[in-house]
Amino acid sequence: MASPAIVLPEHCSEEKLSGIWSWITTVDHKRIGVMYGVSALSFFVLGGVEALAIRTQLAMPNQSIVGAHFYNSLVTMHATTMIFLMVMPLSAAFFNYMVPLMIGARDVAFPRLNAFSFWTFLFGGLFINSSFFFGEAPAAGWFGYANLTSIQYSPGPGVDFWALGLQTLGVASLAAGFNFIATILNMRAPGMSLMRMPVFVWMTLVVQFLVILSFPMITVALILLTFDRMFGTNFYVPEAGGDPLLWQHLFWLFGHPEVYILILPAMGIVSEVLPVFARKPLFGAPFVIFSGILIGFVGFGVWSHHMFTTGLGPVADTAFSLATMLIAIPTGVKIFNWLATIWGGSIRFTTAMLFALGFISMFTIGGLSGVMHASPPIDLHHQDSYFVVAHFHYVLYGGAILGLFSGIYYWFPKITGKLMDESWGKVHFWSSLVGLNVTFFPMHFLGMQGMPRRVYTYEGGFGWDIWNLCATVGAFMLALSALIFFINLLKSLANGEQAGNDPWDGATLEWTLTSPPPVHNFDLMPKVTSERPFWDQKYGSTHGHDDTTEVAEEEQLPAEIHIHMPPASYWPMVVSFGVITFFAGLMIHPVVSVVGALTVIVGTVAWTFEPE
Amino acid sequence: MHIRIPSIRSMLTSVSTLTLLGLGGCYTRWEPLTFKDDPQSTMMPLSDLALSTDEIYWPVIWITVGIFVLVQALLTIAVFKFREKPGEPMPEQVHGNINMELGWTLLPVIILVAISFPTVTRIWAAQTAPEGEVFEIKVVGKQWWFAFEYPELGLVTANEVHLPAGRPVHLALHSGDVIHAFWIPRLGGKRDLMPGRINHIWLTADMPPEGQDSIRLEGQCAELCGDSHALMRMEAIVHTPESFDKWVAAQKTAAATPTEPLAAKGAETFLAAGCIACHSTDPSNAQAFLAPNLSHFGSRPRLAADRFENNAENLAAWLRNPQAVKPGATMPNLNLNDQQVDALVAYLSSLK
Numbered sequence: 001m002a003s004p005a006i007v008l009p010e011h012c013s014e015e016k017l018s019g020i021w022s023w024i025t026t027v028d029h030k031r032i033g034v035m036y037g038v039s040a041l042s043f044f045v046l047g048g049v050e051a052l053a054i055r056t057q058l059a060m061p062n063q064s065i066v067g068a069h070f071y072n073s074l075v076t077m078h079a080t081t082m083i084f085l086m087v088m089p090l091s092a093a094f095f096n097y098m099v100p101l102m103i104g105a106r107d108v109a110f111p112r113l114n115a116f117s118f119w120t121f122l123f124g125g126l127f128i129n130s131s132f133f134f135g136e137a138p139a140a141g142w143f144g145y146a147n148l149t150s151i152q153y154s155p156g157p158g159v160d161f162w163a164l165g166l167q168t169l170g171v172a173s174l175a176a177g178f179n180f181i182a183t184i185l186n187m188r189a190p191g192m193s194l195m196r197m198p199v200f201v202w203m204t205l206v207v208q209f210l211v212i213l214s215f216p217m218i219t220v221a222l223i224l225l226t227f228d229r230m231f232g233t234n235f236y237v238p239e240a241g242g243d244p245l246l247w248q249h250l251f252w253l254f255g256h257p258e259v260y261i262l263i264l265p266a267m268g269i270v271s272e273v274l275p276v277f278a279r280k281p282l283f284g285a286p287f288v289i290f291s292g293i294l295i296g297f298v299g300f301g302v303w304s305h306h307m308f309t310t311g312l313g314p315v316a317d318t319a320f321s322l323a324t325m326l327i328a329i330p331t332g333v334k335i336f337n338w339l340a341t342i343w344g345g346s347i348r349f350t351t352a353m354l355f356a357l358g359f360i361s362m363f364t365i366g367g368l369s370g371v372m373h374a375s376p377p378i379d380l381h382h383q384d385s386y387f388v389v390a391h392f393h394y395v396l397y398g399g400a401i402l403g404l405f406s407g408i409y410y411w412f413p414k415i416t417g418k419l420m421d422e423s424w425g426k427v428h429f430w431s432s433l434v435g436l437n438v439t440f441f442p443m444h445f446l447g448m449q450g451m452p453r454r455v456y457t458y459e460g461g462f463g464w465d466i467w468n469l470c471a472t473v474g475a476f477m478l479a480l481s482a483l484i485f486f487i488n489l490l491k492s493l494a495n496g497e498q499a500g501n502d503p504w505d506g507a508t509l510e511w512t513l514t515s516p517p518p519v520h521n522f523d524l525m526p527k528v529t530s531e532r533p534f535w536d537q538k539y540g541s542t543h544g545h546d547d548t549t550e551v552a553e554e555e556q557l558p559a560e561i562h563i564h565m566p567p568a569s570y571w572p573m574v575v576s577f578g579v580i581t582f583f584a585g586l587m588i589h590p591v592v593s594v595v596g597a598l599t600v601i602v603g604t605v606a607w608t609f610e611p612e
Numbered sequence: 613m614h615i616r617i618p619s620i621r622s623m624l625t626s627v628s629t630l631t632l633l634g635l636g637g638c639y640t641r642w643e644p645l646t647f648k649d650d651p652q653s654t655m656m657p658l659s660d661l662a663l664s665t666d667e668i669y670w671p672v673i674w675i676t677v678g679i680f681v682l683v684q685a686l687l688t689i690a691v692f693k694f695r696e697k698p699g700e701p702m703p704e705q706v707h708g709n710i711n712m713e714l715g716w717t718l719l720p721v722i723i724l725v726a727i728s729f730p731t732v733t734r735i736w737a738a739q740t741a742p743e744g745e746v747f748e749i750k751v752v753g754k755q756w757w758f759a760f761e762y763p764e765l766g767l768v769t770a771n772e773v774h775l776p777a778g779r780p781v782h783l784a785l786h787s788g789d790v791i792h793a794f795w796i797p798r799l800g801g802k803r804d805l806m807p808g809r810i811n812h813i814w815l816t817a818d819m820p821p822e823g824q825d826s827i828r829l830e831g832q833c834a835e836l837c838g839d840s841h842a843l844m845r846m847e848a849i850v851h852t853p854e855s856f857d858k859w860v861a862a863q864k865t866a867a868a869t870p871t872e873p874l875a876a877k878g879a880e881t882f883l884a885a886g887c888i889a890c891h892s893t894d895p896s897n898a899q900a901f902l903a904p905n906l907s908h909f910g911s912r913p914r915l916a917a918d919r920f921e922n923n924a925e926n927l928a929a930w931l932r933n934p935q936a937v938k939p940g941a942t943m944p945n946l947n948l949n950d951q952q953v954d955a956l957v958a959y960l961s962s963l964k
Binding site: 378 | 712
C-alpha cells in the first residue's frame with residue numbers, strides 16, 4: 001500500500017526556512033527549543049565565569065581580587081543566571097523540542113505564544129545582565145531579602161534591574177506554563193491516555209502547574225518591592241510599619257516550588273534514559289509519576305524551611321519541619337525505582353546513561369544533606385552556612401545539570417541527525433563527576449566548621465583554608481569539563497557520525513521519526529496502545545495483550561494529505577520587545593514604558609487578527 | 613534474572629531495629645568531624661543549647677551516612693553486575709512490584725518519624741524561656757557590628773559579649789537596620805536579628821575549661837547584610853562566676869584619664885575631631901548603639917568588629933581610612949592628619 005504524499009504549505013519550503021529572519025519569526029517548537037538550548041548554554045558559560053571569579057577570590061584567606069560590593073554582585077548574578085537563565089531554559093529547550101514529539105503532536109497548542117515566551121526570556125536575561133554595564137549589577141543576593149533591597153540600603157540601580165528582569169522572565173515562564181498544560185492535556189495522539197504518557201512529559205506537566213501557581217507569588221513580591229523602591233510605598237519598610245518577613249514568605253512561596261521546577265525535568269529525563277540503556281521498562285512507572293505529583297503538591301507546603309532562623313515560633317517550625325521530611329519520601333521512592341530499573345537489566349554505558357547514573361548518585365547526596373536540615377535544631381547551624389551551599393549544588397549540579405547533560409547526549413542525535421562523540425563524552429562525564437565532588441563536598445566541612453555564606457573574604461586560622469582551596473581547584477576542573485563538552489558539541493555538529501532514526505533502540509514516539517524530524521513531525525497521527533509505543537512496535541507487548549502501535553491499516557488513506565502548519569510571525573517578538581520596553585522604561589522614563597505598553601497592545605491585537 | 617523480593621514484615625523489622633539502634637546508640641562523635649581545633653566549629657558544644665543540637669546532629673549524620681552507603685552500594689553493584697554482556701538475551705521486562713514500593717515507602721517513613729520526635733522536642737525546648745532567674749543581654753546588630761547592652765548591670769559593650777557560665781542567659785535580638793544573624797557556633801545555632809521584631813536565644817553556657825577563668829568564642833553575622841557582611845564578626849567571652857564579677861567591676865570603672873602626653877593629646881583630639889559625636893568611652897552609655905562603645909578599648913584583643921588584631925598599625929589604618937578597611941563603613945573618613953592619628957592611637961590604647 002503506497003504511503004500518501006505529504007503536502008506542506010508554501011511557508012514551509014526550504015527557501016522560507018533559511019536565514020536569520022526565519023529564526024526570528026519561527027513558531028516551530030523545534031527551532032524554539034534549539035534557541036532556548038543555545039541561549040541556556042551561553043548563559044551557562046557566563047554563570048560559570050562568575051563562579052570562577054567567586055572561587056578565585058575565596059581560594060585563599062584575606063584576598064582582594066574582587067571588592068566587597070562586586071563580590072556580592074557576583075554571587076547574586078551567578079545564582080540568578082544559573083537558576084533562571086540556564087537550568088530553566090535548558091529544561092524548556094527539552095520541553096519545547098521533545099514534548100510534542102513524545103505525545104505525537106505537530107506542535108504546541110499556541111505556537112506564537114511559544115515564540116513569545118522565548119523572546120521574552122531572552123530579552124529579560126539580557127536586561128538583567130546589562131546591569132553590569134549600566135551602573136551596578138544587583139548585589140542583594142538572588143533571593144533579594146528585604147529590607148536590604150530597600151532604596152535606603154541598596155540605593156543603586158542593581159536591585160531594580162534584578163526585580164524588573166525577573167518580572168520579565170516571569171511573564172515568559174507563565175505564558176509557557178499555560179501553553180504546555182494546554183498542549184499536554186489536549187494534543188496527545190489517539191490512545192495516549194495520561195498514564196501512557198512518557199514520564200518526561202508527566203514531569204513537564206507537573207512543572208508547568210508549579211510555574212503557573214508559584215510565579216504569581218514572586219510577581220506580587222516584586223511588584224511590592226518595585227513600588228517600595230520607586231513609588232514610596234512601605235510594604236517592606238519596618239520603620240513605617242512594613243515587614244521584611246513578608247518578602248521572605250512571598251519569595252519562598254515561589255522559591256520552594258521553584259527548586260522543584262528545577263529538578264523535576266531532569267528527573268523526567270533520567271526516567272527516560274535509564275530504561276532505554278538498561279533495556280527494561282521504568283520500574284514502578286505509576287509510582288514515579290505519582291511521586292512527582294506529590295513532590296509538586298507538597299512542595300507548596302514547605303516554604304518556611306528557608307526561614308527557620310527568623311523566629312516564626314515553634315508551631316510554624318514544627319509544621320514546616322514535618323512537611324519537609326514528608327517530601328523526602330516520594331523523593332526516596334523515585335530513587336529506589338530508578339535503582340530497580342537498572343537492576344537485572346542489560347546496561348549500555350553510553351554517555352547519556354553515565355550522566356543518568358551520575359544523577360542518581362549525586363542527587364542522593366544532595367537529598368540526604370537536605371533531610372539533615374529539615375530538622376530545625378540542625379538547620380540553625382546549617383542555615384546561611386556553606387553546608388547549604390554544598391546541599392544545593394549537589395542537587396543542582398549533581399542533579400539538575402547532570403540530568404540535563406544526559407538529555408543532551410540522549411536527544412542530540414534526534415535534534416541534529418548526528419551523534420556526539422562518545423569518547424569525549426565520557427571524558428566530559430568523568431571530569432564533571434570528579435570536579436563537582438572536589439568542588440562541593442568540602443563545602444559540607446566548611447559549613448560544619450562555621451563558615452557563613454555570601455562572604456567575600458575570610459580569615460585564616462579557622463580551618464577553612466584547605467577546603468576553600470580544594471573547592472577552587474574543583475571549580476576549575478568543572479570549567480575544563482565544560483570546555484571539553486562545548487568542543488565536543490561543536491565538533492559533533494560539524495562532522496559527527498550519522499545517527500539515523502533510532503540510534504539508541506528507544507521506546508518512545510520521537511524515535512519513530514527521522515533525525516532531525518521533518519518540519520511537520522508526523523506524517524500520520526500515531527495511534528498509541530501502551531506507554532512504550534515504539535518498543536512494543538519493535539518487540540511486541542509485554543503486557544499480555546496485543547499492544548502494538550500501528551498505523552490504521554483498516555482505513556483507506558488518500559493519495560495526498562495536506563498538512564496545515566502555523567505560519568511564521570514577527571508579532572511574538574514585537575510583543576516581547578514591548579514587554580521589556582515597558583519594564584525598562586520604569587528605570588528610564590515613563591514615556592518609554594508607555595511606548596512599551598502600547599507596543600504590547602498593538603502587537604497583541606495584530607497577532608490576534610493575523611491570518612492563520 | 614529473578615529478583616528475590618523480601619517480605620514486608622521482614623523489611624519492617626530490620627528497618628525499625630536499625631533505626632532504633634541508630635538513634636539510640638549513635639550519639640557517637642567521630643573526632644575528625646568535630647573540627648575541634650577550629651574556633652567556629654559547630655560540633656564542639658559549650659552550652660546546653662549547643663549540646664542539645666549536638667545530640668540529634670550525630671545520629672542524623674550516621675543515619676544519612678548509612679543511607680548513602682546503601683544507595684551507592686546498590687548502584688555500584690548494579691552497574692557492575694548488570695552491564696551488557698555480548699549475546700545476552702533481552703532482560704526480563706519487569707514493570708514493578710507493589711511489595712517493594714510499600715517497603716521503600718515505609719522505610720523512609722520510619723526513619724523520618726524517628727528523627728522527628730527529637731526534632732520537635734528540641735524546637736519547643738529551645739524556644740521556651742527557662743524558669744527562674746535569667747541574665748538579660750540585649751543584642752543590637754547594625755551594619756556591620758554588634759552592640760550589647762546589659763540592663764541589669766547598666767553596661768554596654770561592642771563586638772564582644774560577656775556571659776556568665778552556669779546561669780541561664782537571655783539574648784534579646786534586635787536589628788538597627790537590615791536583617792543580620794547572631795551565630796556563635798559553640799554556644800548554639802543562629803537566630804536572625806529582624807528589624808521590627810525581637811527574636812530570642814536562651815542558653816546556659818558551660819564553664820570554661822579546667823584552670824581557665826574565661827574562654828573566648830568566635831562568631832559572626834550569618835545573613836547577607838551588605839558590603840561588609842563578611843567583616844561583621846564578634847566574640848563571646850564566657851566567664852566563671854568569679855571572673856564575671858571581676859569583669860563587671862573592672863568594666864564599670866571608667867578608664868583612668870591618660871597622663872602620658874600623647875595619649876592626653878589624643879583625649880582632646882577625640883573630642884575636637886568629633887569622635888565623641890558617635891562613640892562613647894563611658895561603659896554605661898545608652899547611646900552605645902550609634903557607634904561601637906569604646907570603653908576599655910585598649911583591653912580588647914580585636915578591632916573593627918572582631919576582624920583585625922587590635923594593634924597600633926591596624927588602628928591607625930582604620931582611623932586614616934575606615935572604608936579602605938571595611939567597605940561601606942558608616943564611620944566617615946575624618947581626613948585626620950598623622951599627628952591626630954598617632955595621638956588617637958595612643959589615647960585609645962591607653963583605655964585599659
